[in-house]
Amino acid sequence: MTYTLLRGNFVIRYADLPRQGPEPDGDTVKFLPDSPALVETLPRRSGHPPKINRRGVSVRLEAIDALETHFEETHQQLAGADAARDELLRLLGFTNVSYWEDQPNKVKSADQDSIRGHVLTNGVDANGRLIGFAYAGDPSGADGASVFLDPALVDASVNGTLLAGGLVYPAFYATLPAELRTHLAEVSQAARGKAAGIWPGxxxxxxxxxxxxxxxxxxxxxxxxxxxxxxxxxxxxxxxxxxxxxxxxxxxxxxxxxxxxxxxxxxxxxxxxxxxxxxxxxxxxxxxxxxxxxxxxxxxxxxxx
Structure with missing residues (x-):
């Protein structure tokens, strides 16, 4: 299946609003596309438009579900939840990330507030987020290009790396092509078999x-x-x-x-x-x-x- 390539910046902190910035977790991160108009053209899987503004749009990483760092004023086991979040940010290239003591899900400081990256997406979910696979750095393709996503390219994504490390659970929605779902099921099963990451607990x-x-x-x-x-x-x-x-x-x-x-x-x-x-x-x-x-x-x- 072909996905749309979006170039842009992943964003974890607003310099002008440092206590009101994004709250990255193990499967969601803010993304500021170079061409916001491209986001408006994406399929709306549940009929809802993308929630995008001048600061960007959230990306919901396809095929994975991380332990909750925050959900309706609750959380899951924080060791596992924070490990997934920290590895996601590390894979994207963020370093020395720290959080406010009284707002532990908001970034207080980091070497980079934003960093270049790209997303391969095939639509928008019911919450107005991009459904996609996240990658560090700039790709060779043009912004808005159609990219055929195969298992090797999935393995190179942040999503695939987190799943292979056992840091997240699989969560397969109908938006995921069958070939990729079968492959990622094997990736997750292998991580569970090795008792990697969260699986022992x-x-x-x-x-x-x-x-x-x-x-x-x-x-x-x-x-x-x-x-x-x-x-x-x-x-x-x-x-x-x-x-x-x-x-x-x-x-x-x-x-x-x-x-x-x-x-x-x-x-x-x-x-x-x-x-x-x-x-x-x-x-x-x-x-x-x-x-x-x-x-x-x-x-x-x-x-x-």
């Missing part, structure tokens, strides 16, 4: 359920981030166990119970088909590379050109 997965008595428990665990992002609002709603988790997911098929395609069964389903919860125990019943997540559907009457 992974829980709430097919190898065993996690015990979660509340949010404090969840924040200290290594689990698939999308599962964490579902249990945070569930617990915030006042639930004290997971007996009602299945019904709660099913009650909102867009924002909670994402549509999935189960690769091992060749069946369509939803997130409730890959989670199991009862009492204080919760787990993902299949590995995350074994299903494809559908993008959010466009709102009514919104074209998805």
């Amino acid at each position: 992974s829980t709430a997965d097919p190898n065993g359920a996690a015990t979660v008595t509340g949010l404090v428990d969840a924040e200290g665990l290594v689990m698939w981030p999308k599962l964490f992002r579902r249990i945070v609002p569930y617990l915030a709603a006042g639930f004290t166990d997971f007996d009602g988790f299945d019904a709660w997911l099913r009650a909102d098929p867009v924002n909670r119970d994402d549509e999935v395609f189960l690769l091992t069964r060749l069946e369509h389903g939803n997130l409730h088909d890959v989670f199991k919860g009862a009492g204080q125990r919760l787990q993902l019943t299949v590995w995350p590379e074994e299903f494809i997540i559908a993008p959010d559907p466009p709102p009514p009457a919104v074209p998805s050109h």
